[in-house]
Amino acid sequence: MHRHTQTVFGRRWFLRGALGATVGLPFLESLAPRSARAQALTPPKRFLCFFNCNGVNMKRFFPSSFGALTPESFVGTALEPLSAFAPRSLIPRGIHAVPRGYNLDGGAGDDHAKGMGHKLTAQFLADTPDEYALGISVDQAIANAVNPQGRQALTLRVGRKKDGVLGHISYTGPQEPVTGENNPWLAYQDFMGLGTEAGESVIPDAEALRRRSVLDLVNREFDDLRSADLSRSDQQKIEAHFDSIRDVEVSLAASVGCNLGAATEADLLAFETVNVDSDSEFARLTRLQIDVIALSLACDHTRSATLQIGNGAGGPIFTWDGMHHKYNHHKLSHGTTLDDGGDEVQGYEQMLFDIDTWHMKQFAYLLTRLDAYQEGDGTSVLDNSVIVYANELSDGRAHDFKDLPWIIVGGAGYFKQGEYVQVTEYDPMRGIEAPHNKLLTMFMNAVGIPTTNFGGEKSLAGEFELLKA
Amino acid sequence: MLLIPAAGLLLVLLFGCDSAAPRAANPIEPVEPVEPEPSEPARPDPGTLENGVPYGTRLQRLTHAEYERTVTDLLGVGEGSSGEFLDDPSFSGFDNNADGLRVAGRLGRDYRRAAEALAREVVGSEELLARALPCDDPSVECATEFVTSFGLRAFRRPLREAEIARYVALFAEGPELVQSGAALADGALLVIETMLQSPNFLYRGELSTEEDGEGFIPLNDYEIASRLSYMLTASMPDAELFRAAAAGELTTSEGIRAQAERLAASAAIRPRVLDFHEQWLDLKAYRELSKDAELFPDFSPDLADDYIGEARRFVEHVTLDEGRGLVSLLSAPYGFVNQRTAPFYGLDVNEFGDEFSLVEFADKERAGILTGLGFLSAHAYTTDTSPIHRGVFVLRRILCEAIPDPPGGIDLTLPETTDEIVTTRDQVEVHTAAPVCATCHSLINPIGFAFEGFDAVGAARDSDNGAPLDTAGSVELSTGTLEFSGALDLILQLSESESVRGCYAKQWLRYAYARAEAVSDAQTLAALAEHLADDAYSVRELLVELTRPRAFTHRAPTEQD
DSSP: OOOOOOOTOSSOOOOOOSSSOOSSSOOOOOOOOOHHHHHHOOOEEEEEEEEEEEEEEETTTTOOEEEOOOOOGGTTTTTTTGGGGGGGGGESOBOSSSSSSTTTTTOSOHHHHHHHHHHHOOOOOOOSSSSSSOOOOHHHHHHHSSSSSGGEEEEEEEEOOOSSSSOOOOEETTTTEOBBBHHHHHHHHHTTTTSTTOSSSOOHHHHHHHHHHHHHHHHHHHHHHHHHHHHHHHHHHHHHHHHGGGGGSSGGGGGGSSSOHHHHHHHHHHHGGGTTSGGHHHHHHHHHHHHHHHHHHHTTTTEEEEESSSOOOOOOOOOOOTTOOOOOOHHHHTEETTTEEEOOOTTTHHHHHHHHHHHHHHHHHHHHHHHHBBHHHHHTTTTTEEEEEEEEEEEETTOOSSSSEEEEESOOOOOOOOOEEEOOOTTTTTTSSSBBBBHHHHHHHHHHOOOOSSTTTTTOSSOOOOOOO | OOOOOOHHHHHHHHHHHHOEEEEESSSOOOOOOOOOOOOOOOOOHHHHSSOOOOOOEEEOOOOOOHHHHHHHHSSSTTTTTTSOOOOOOOOOTTTTTGGOOOOTTTHHHHHHHHHHHHHHHHTTOOHHHHOSSSSSSSSHHOOOHHHHHHHHHHTTTTHHHHHHHHHHHHHHTTHHTTTTSHHHHHHHHHHHHHHTTHHHHHHEEEEOOOOOTTOEEEOOOHHHHHHHHHHHSSSSSHHHHHHHHTTTTGGSSSHOOOOOOHHHHHHHHHHHHHHHOOOOOOOOGGTTTTOTTTOOOOGGGGGGHHHHHHHHHIIIIIIIIIIHHHHHHHHSEEEEEEEGGGGGGTOOOGGGOSEEEEOOTTTTTTOSGGGGGGHHHHHSSSSSBBBHHHHHHIIIISSOOOOOOOTTTOOOOOOOOOOOSSHHHHHHHHHOOOOOHHHHHHHHHHHHHGGGBBTOOOSOOOOEEEEOOOOEEEEEEEEEEEEEHHHHHHHHHHHTOHHHHHHHHHHHHHHHHTTTGGGGGHHHHHHHHHHHHHHTHHHHHHHHEEEEEEEHEEEEOOOOO
């Protein structure tokens, strides 16, 4: 008998959109309600982490004083592109990673490895060459509990594939990293249930029927395996595999109207997958991934997602949006011409500020997309979501795990809005007092999964009361 | 195995931490341990028994490369079919670790897309369809014959009655579900696209269950056939292997040996042998190098193909053409050069063409894989060499020493050159002089310094920043001391080192068995290491040897947890 995830939010939530959406946003037809009951549901809560690497220019990132946030608060900082969302943002200071870096809590991995691997898991890393994290990440834990059909969280990335812990932030379990998808066209095709013919907006019924027949047979083969005396790990393997192909069970009529519109679809189709790893496609790929991830949340294909931009100790050479850099993100985060050494790069701090600003423009774009999707009860998808900006490190040059940059937007009614808060001034070099795992715990609670302590050995129970609505 | 607990503590003190006890105000809440229900008395872990077999997965998913080879052999088409598959995260330096290979997220849909496209391609071609079908009418008899014969090859074993019935029923749905007008093609399309998505195709399942008298489970003929073919050729069994399996020959050690020797003697092992060395020596690190254009005008990042090419050609020549072993891999005094790489070898460009030619190196100049341009350039900076990176590579990959990454918070910038700090060796020595660094750097540095006779692009040199070179050194390993005057001397000693033989054997076992080594592999590894002392012991013999232990022919009982 295979696992079927029973969730509180078992029914799929269907978007009701306004006719004639504004220019540049997807046109959403009003969907015929599947039943009167469906209309009475409240929108589900979603979680999304927008993840950057190599730290930020800490001197020019944050507002100048604590307290209420207004659109003016961000002027002159890297956050300026987020100004319109300032009243809905929450920026905590003083939170540090656990397990801590600088070898304070021991454990495998250098500080880049820890920055990547600990961030969404709050677990130690395996003592192997790959140093993968030893537990599930918060996005996958959320997906397990609330996603339609128990689907895995959507894990997208931009940038070259990097092996090992430096290239992964999401884990379905101990040493089970999820490699981010870097092809927005395939991701879109996937959850839209699109036909294999380019440009088809809905799978023809015949093809859908055929796939169901195929799935039925394959499921019986899985049943043969389920009744064999397999280890727990092999059983889990089968279930994950089956989950990966069960999408055909969903009635595809629901997808009608929930799409990105002809212009963006043409962009996706035209995307050169052969260049998907190259810096020249980095900016365009980021935009398309944002389009896809926002739609997937809005159309309730997934309620949990991450977008990883770049890699730990990596990243592109930025040559767009007014930037003409010669060295890649990691080198600039150290201000040096080499990854571990070399000469100082003149003006590297300004370059980092420009990089941070560019990332904030993308984050703002994501928030704008999410806010444009109306849930039909007067709220937007952004209102019902916890959208989190996170970074591998705070000060990249020192590989710092302390006082990490976090921005929480939307808040889903759980987090305060419009504030820049000093959570603590306690020095994490002396002990664990404001561990980031408490934020992970709060993310779980915010989307409706009661949790007291998310993480591993060095995690602390409880939440940051200062941050709660 | 090195342990540096003292170093960790010292580092904490270095940073001025005033307390090693972190939890002043907030004790961590204890997590309730969950005790499993006790049932039968615990069996000893079979991975700890001499010549035993460790617990492992019974479902080994095909790697993307294996998928491509398999569909090509099965269908006659398939090159590039895995190009858009979701990347696998790699494990333990090799990308085929069975525990790490799963189907999740988008990959299931990637397989579906590929299966549908491949099936369409087959039924769209008269030739390919005729290759797959044993008969040509859409009758139940023909459908049964097709499902039975094609299924045997697709699932790499005979289908059970129930399975045949399922697929024959599916075939019959062809006209209704595919509607092309040709019942035979429709039925074939359905069967092919479904079999390619079946777990019986995508995984090598080891589902035998009968224990022998010693607590292990012998694999059946077909399971062994798949192990042989994937270990040696990265693809499905060939016709001769299927014949041997059907005849019951693969449950005898003579039968296994005969097939192993046949395959090992053939060209079919070339992809595996090259792929192993490519992963072991991390040839992909040769891509995306950048070097200072003024200092190294001959260099360009496009040379990556030549760096990888010369290394692969060398490995191929030594292991397959000449049938030589580890000693030659490390210390054979020749290499492969073309017109683009000639300048770095100090050779006349005009004597070379586009293709690689074998070049004998003058006495003590270069030898083996560690004096190839790729290794020397990839472990160097844009302007200078990096003895630390070269040393760490040799220690980790050639000697299998567990060298940890540098501790956190350390400034990795080397000091500037001055009147006293002249060469790269000087810079590294000054920077790693602190006693806390010595545990690792007393091993890393001497090995790295031995290669200082080669600059950041792998060209030979006899001075560094105007000063003479000092490439002499010594390291203390667990198996003895290596003392050397320079790179060639070090290389010669490595080629004769027990540690190096043991390491090479261990790396091969990990790759061949798609898992980490266990205590139970000790005998196998010791035997291989002993054989490797003889340079005439080729990789072909090594692969055959790996089909002999119980770990190849049996599996452990299912882990109860």
